Amino acid sequence: MLQTVAWNPDLTPPQRLRRLVALALSSGRPVALWRLPGAAHARLCLSLRVEAAYVGLPPALEASAPAGFAFFPFQDSDHNPPLFLPADLYFDLARPDEVRVSSAAAARLPQLRQQFAALPDPGPLAWHVRPRHAPRPATQPEYEALVRAGVAAMRAGTVQKVVSSRAVHRALPEGFDALRAFEELQARYPTAFVSLVSAPGAGTWLGATPEVLAEVGEDQVFRTMALAGTQPLLPGHAPSEAIWRQKEIEEQALVARYIVNCFKQLRLREYQETGPRTVAAGDVLHLRTDFAVDLHNVPFATLGTDMLRLLHPTSAVSGMPRQAALDFLKQHEGYDRAYYAGFLGPVNLPEPGASRLYVNLRCLQLRPQQAVLYAGTGLTPDSDPTKEWQETELKLRTIGAVLE
Numbered sequence: 299m300l301q302t303v304a305w306n307p308d309l310t311p312p313q314r315l316r317r318l319v320a321l322a323l324s325s326g327r328p329v330a331l332w333r334l335p336g337a338a339h340a341r342l343c344l345s346l347r348v349e350a351a352y353v354g355l356p357p358a359l360e361a362s363a364p365a366g367f368a369f370f371p372f373q374d375s376d377h378n379p380p381l382f383l384p385a386d387l388y389f390d391l392a393r394p395d396e397v398r399v400s401s402a403a404a405a406r407l408p409q410l411r412q413q414f415a416a417l418p419d420p421g422p423l424a425w426h427v428r429p430r431h432a433p434r435p436a437t438q439p440e441y442e443a444l445v446r447a448g449v450a451a452m453r454a455g456t457v458q459k460v461v462s463s464r465a466v467h468r469a470l471p472e473g474f475d476a477l478r479a480f481e482e483l484q485a486r487y488p489t490a491f492v493s494l495v496s497a498p499g500a501g502t503w504l505g506a507t508p509e510v511l512a513e514v515g516e517d518q519v520f521r522t523m524a525l526a527g528t529q530p531l532l533p534g535h536a537p538s539e540a541i542w543r544q545k546e547i548e549e550q551a552l553v554a555r556y557i558v559n560c561f562k563q564l565r566l567r568e569y570q571e572t573g574p575r576t577v578a579a580g581d582v583l584h585l586r587t588d589f590a591v592d593l594h595n596v597p598f599a600t601l602g603t604d605m606l607r608l609l610h611p612t613s614a615v616s617g618m619p620r621q622a623a624l625d626f627l628k629q630h631e632g633y634d635r636a637y638y639a640g641f642l643g644p645v646n647l648p649e650p651g652a653s654r655l656y657v658n659l660r661c662l663q664l665r666p667q668q669a670v671l672y673a674g675t676g677l678t679p680d681s682d683p684t685k686e687w688q689e690t691e692l693k694l695r696t697i698g699a700v701l702e
């Protein structure tokens with residue numbers, strides 16, 4: 299349970315936010331910032347207990363489960379530990395004169411206030427850096443070879459669908475400021491889940507994703523989505539005018555069927571399915587089917603948790619069947635996705651009973667002199683390697699916009 303305390307030093311709300319981030323980073327602690335789709339204000343979660351942030355399992359989404367911010371890798375490993383940042387300190391820019399604190403933080407409040415007051419403003423922000431080398435970027439010929447290998451595997455029947463991806467290195471522009479980039483992403487992408495997470499071991503990740511993985515709202519409705527198929531949003535055209543090829547329609551239907559299969563495994567039939575319809579995410583369009591289950595009407599108290607464990611990593615980011623697709627990627631993709639295509643978001647924050655987890659797409663990893671950007675594409679047996687490369691270029695523009 300979090301308690302509210304006054305926190306109104308003589309600073310503007312953005313300065314307060316910046317100094318709370320500095321408080322975390324200067325003491326080697328993890329911190330997460332996020333802005334929910336459609337929301338006006340960002341929020342922050344800071345953990346005092348660094349060791350407590352390293353957990354093995356995906357979070358539980360029940361109202362009785364711990365409150366915090368989940369940051370999960372694509373696949374967990376020693377290099378990519380699953381994280382859950384306990385909410386010791388929670389700050390909402392909509393209510394800048396207060397913070398909410400856990401009992402652990404309440405006990406250390408005088409110390410925390412002192413540390414906060416003593417920080418230089420504006421001071422440098424020592425963002426956490428991932429200890430591993432940056433992943434190797436794929437050249438266009440390399441990526442096209444990967445696509446050809448994927449197509450061959452599908453034609454051979456080893457996999458039905460595979461989602462290949464690549465990393466790109468970009469120099470940071472002079473004077474790059476991650477907090478300002480986080481603000482810019484919020485302004486550019488009002489319907490995205492915008493995030494900035496920094497944690498020892500995991501490094502610092504900035505993103506603006508369109509994809510919900512698992513959500514339990516205040517209304518006690520569980521939601522997820524099948525998002526796939528990509529084309530550019532052309533200036534002067536409405537998303538509803540988009541025409542989709544058979545390839546994309548089938549690719550997205552496969553992802554929708556994967557979700558229905560997860561419901562089936564739990565023997566749940568009472569789900570609502572809406573779509574597919576065309577949605578815009580920045581400058582790209584996707585096909586999306588929404589799924590909803592009213593938790594009042596089903597005898598599944600742990601549906602959110604169970605679905606999260608079944609869904610991740612979804613066929614929208616790995617492929618189908620899942621294990622065969624993961625094996626293919628391990629053998630051919632040639633780099634470590636780390637937290638790209640993992641998931642992230644608040645759990646039981648700010649109130650118990652509401653959790654919102656998103657797939658970590660359209661993101662970058664921040665390093666001292668450079669950013670590592672990530673993008674992938676769902677392949678089908680008739681994928682064209684050059685078009686798939688172009689599609690990754692298109693997707694990279696979403697997050698790349700903050701580096702220009």
Ligand SMILES: C=C(O[C@@H]1C=C(C(=O)O)C=C[C@H]1O)C(=O)O
Binds near residue numbers: 463509528584674677
């Ligand atoms: C893999 C990514 O996106 C996913 C793949 C898509 C596709 O294949 O068309 C569309 C949306 C996402 O589910 C990415 O953005 O990196």
